[in-house]
Amino acid sequence: MFLRVYVHNHCMIDLRRVQVLRAVHQHGTVTAAAAALHLTPSAVSHHLRELSRELKVRLIEPQGRRIRLTGAAHVVIEHGDAMVARWERAEAALESYRSGTSGLLRMCGFPSAVAALIAPAAALLRASNPELTIEVSECETPTGFDLLLATDADIAVLAPSEDFPHPGDARFDQRTLLDEPLDLLVPAGHPLVRRTRGGIQGVRLEDTAREEWILAAPGSCDHHQRVVVFCAVAGFTPKVAHYVRDWMAISAMVGAGLGVSLVPRMAPTPPEHAVVRLPLTGEPALTRRILTCVREGSRDHPLIQHGLKALAEAAAAVPERVGITPPG
Template sequence: MMDVRRMQVLRAVVSAGSVTAAAADLGYTPSAVSQQIAALEKQTGTALLERIGRGVRPTPAGLLVAGYADAIGRQVAEAETALADLLAGRTGRLAVRYFATAGAALVAPAIARLRAGHPGIAVELRLSGPEDPLPDVREGRADLALVVRPHGTAPEGVRLVHLVDDPYRVVLPEGHRLAERRTLELAELAQEPWVGSERPGPCLDVQLDACAAAGFRPRFVVDSEDYVTAQGFVAAGLGVALVPRLGLGEPRPGVVTREVRGPEPVRAIHAAVRETAPAQPALRALLDALRDTARAG
C-alpha cells in the first residue's frame, strides 16, 4: 500500500520540477525528499522519477501516482472544509421523533427558526406513533425525541430537557350544567360520563393520576384516542373530556372549554437526547430553537 504522505512529496517534486525546489516548498531538506521518493519507489516497485539535466521529470508511473496524489489532496481539503462546517454548526443532519400536538405547536416553529439561522442543517422528521421513541434515542437511531414524562424521570442512557408544561382543559357540551363556570374543581366531574382522549401511556397517566388525587376514577364511556374526535363525542352530548391546551386547536362548535383545578392535570413535555451523544452544534441549535419556541408560546 502506497504511503499518502510520500505520494504528496512526489506530487510536490513533479510540480516544482526538481527535488531542491520541492524541498524548499515543503520545508524539508533535499536529502529528506529524496529518501521519501526512494521509499515510495520501493513500495511501488518501479521508478517514479528520471533525471533530466539538473532537474527531474516523472516517469509514466510517476505521473500516474502524482495525479492520484493531487486528487487525494483535493479530497483531503474538501474533507477538512466539510469537517469545519460540521463542527461550527453550519451543516449537519438530525433525526427527530415527535408526537402530533408537539409537532404543530413546538416542532414546526422550531424547525422554521432553525432553518432561518442554520440553512445547512438537514432534519429528518418522523411521527412517533404509539411506540415509545426513547429506545431510538438511546440506541442512536434518533438524535432527539419529543416525549411526555414526569419531571425527574429520565430513563437510563437518556437526558430529558424540559420544554413546557401543558395543562389539560375540560371540554364540556354547550348547555352543560357546569358550562357557566370559568374554572371547575376536578372532583365535580366524578359522576360524569367521560370521553377518552388519550391512548394508554404517559398522557393518560396524567389524567388518571389527577383524578385519583381528586378521589375518583373516571368512567369512560367512549375511547377515541384523538383530541378532535373526543371533542366530537362531547359535542354530541356523550360525556366530558380532558384535552391538553396544545391539543385543543380551534374548539369545534357545540363544546366549551374550561380550566380545571384541584389538582390541575399537567403533562410535562421534554426533548429527549442520548446522554452519551457527542457534542453536536446542530443538535444544540435545535434544542435552543425548541426552548425559544416553548417560551414564546
C-alpha cells in the first residue's frame, strides 16, 4: 500500500506505517509484528519513528524490556482503521472499471475447508476464468488473519475460535458461509449403530454419556471446548480416554474401538477405518459455523467477488456430497 495522505495542513503520512503500528498493537512486540509483516524488526522500528515524526506525537514508550503504545498511538489506530478501509474501498472502486477476470486471487483456510470448499471453488474459478491465477494456502485461524492483514491472502475461510476478532472489528468483514453439522463417530459395530438400523430414529448426544471419548487436548484447538460445551448442555461431562487432534487419527482410533468422538461433517473418515457417522438429533443443533473473512472494504473488489461467489457455489453443492445445509 503505497498511499500517502494529508491529514492536517502540511502533515502527510504513509498508510504503510499505520499498518505497521496496527500490527505492533495486535502482536504486542516489534519482533512479532515484523514476522507477521515479513519485515525486519529494524524496519518496523524505522516505520514507527517516521510515523511519530510525521504526526509530531510520541507513539511508543518503554515498559521494562518491552514497549507499549501511548494514548496517541491508540487514537492513530482507531482512525487509521477507517482510513485503510476507505482506501480498500477506493481500490475496489477503481478495480470495478476493469474486467476482474484476470489477476491473482489468494485464498486460505483450515484443512477440511480447503478440501471441501476452497478446492472446488478454485476449480470453478479456473473453469470460468482461465486467465485467473488462484493461490491456495492451508492455515490455522490466527495465521489466516495475519495473512489477510499482510495482504498475503484475499479471502480466508475459517471457523470462529477464541482467537477470532470481534465481529465488529474494523479491520475485517466476516460473514457466514455455512453451518457445518457435527456427527457422532462410532465404531462400525457400536450398539448405537445397531439401534438405528433396528428402526429407532435418531441418536441424541446424551446417549453417549457413559462412553469413553477421543478428543484433542484442552487448549490445543477449539474443537475440544466446543464438544465439552455441547456435552454440558446435554447434561454430562465427557470421559476423555485419549487425546488426539488429527481427524484421520481420531477416525482410526474410533475404528479400533477405543472410544467415540464428535467430528465435523467435512472431516475425512476413510472407509478402511470401519467407523460410522451418526447424525445427531435434538436441540440445539450441533454445528460449527464457517465464515468467509476479507479485509474491511475489499469485499466489492471484482476478484474477491468472483472468489466469494465460487465459495458460495461450493458450499451450496456440499449437501450433495456430505449432507450439509447452508444457512438461509
